[in-house]
Amino acid sequence: MSHQTPGRSQRQTQQRDAIWQAFKASGRPMSPAEIHEHAQQAVPGLGMATVYRNLRKLEREERIVPVHVPGEPDRYETAKAAEAHHHHFHCEVCGKVYDITGCPGGLADLLPKGFELTAHEISMRGRCEACSLASE
Amino acid sequence: MSHQTPGRSQRQTQQRDAIWQAFKASGRPMSPAEIHEHAQQAVPGLGMATVYRNLRKLEREERIVPVHVPGEPDRYETAKAAEAHHHHFHCEVCGKVYDITGCPGGLADLLPKGFELTAHEISMRGRCEACSLASE
DNA sequence: CTAGTTGCAAAGCATTTGCCTGTGG
């Protein structure tokens, strides 16, 4: 075993590439179905199984991270996007998920004595600007 | 149509009651499987379908609310517990989910201009007191 | 050439529904 870095995909395929491009192109968290739909435009015969396999692989390689939206199927976004600590906003009208930079902090103070905080995730819900204007 | 209130279970059955008791007994968010396991002690032949049917009914009647834990199956807790604004802590060692009262606030300030905040959910993760002490 | 990859289809899981029997009121 010569290299141990997490970021080594063994082979470069057009499917794998198309899936990765889907992330780059969107700039926001994507569900497996959205990825599949997008990547299929580049690689017509692309199967759902391949999408899932690559998502898990990318996840193990820490190139993407899962984004959990309450009541919604999981989405994924690039690790680069996740580097900057941020949270998510789910528009209940158009369904899109947006990255929200910043964090209120002070969460550890809410915990009972003895509890150790490792990580946290904040999901906001409401209407994005576009949908907010449209519904007025 | 004479009554329209949301809290109308049509009939009082032992299964329904056992499921409800499971919530009362635990005092923390429970997964369908946990509910089933607990309620089955009171009603041996209780089927999973009945648990799910009752959960959905209780949810419609607004007597329980879903609790989404990132990467975990949904849990549910009593509406009474949910009345006091609170969040959740998932112990990554023992797997239990705890209610955390309080909220850091200031979330709306993080949103881009034009975004409207309707609701939010905060999931914390780490070690609860018991597991924290044990691992030291 | 050779092993990592893909597609398809079948297998898994968790949740929902259909249908007929049981029972609360």
Add this chain to the structure above:
DNA sequence: CCACAGGCAAATGCTTTGCAACTAG
């Protein structure tokens, strides 16, 4: 008595896996 509920099993819907064929290196 009779419609609501429950039990069982089949049906979903989403994700994973098995396997033979394919292809990047």
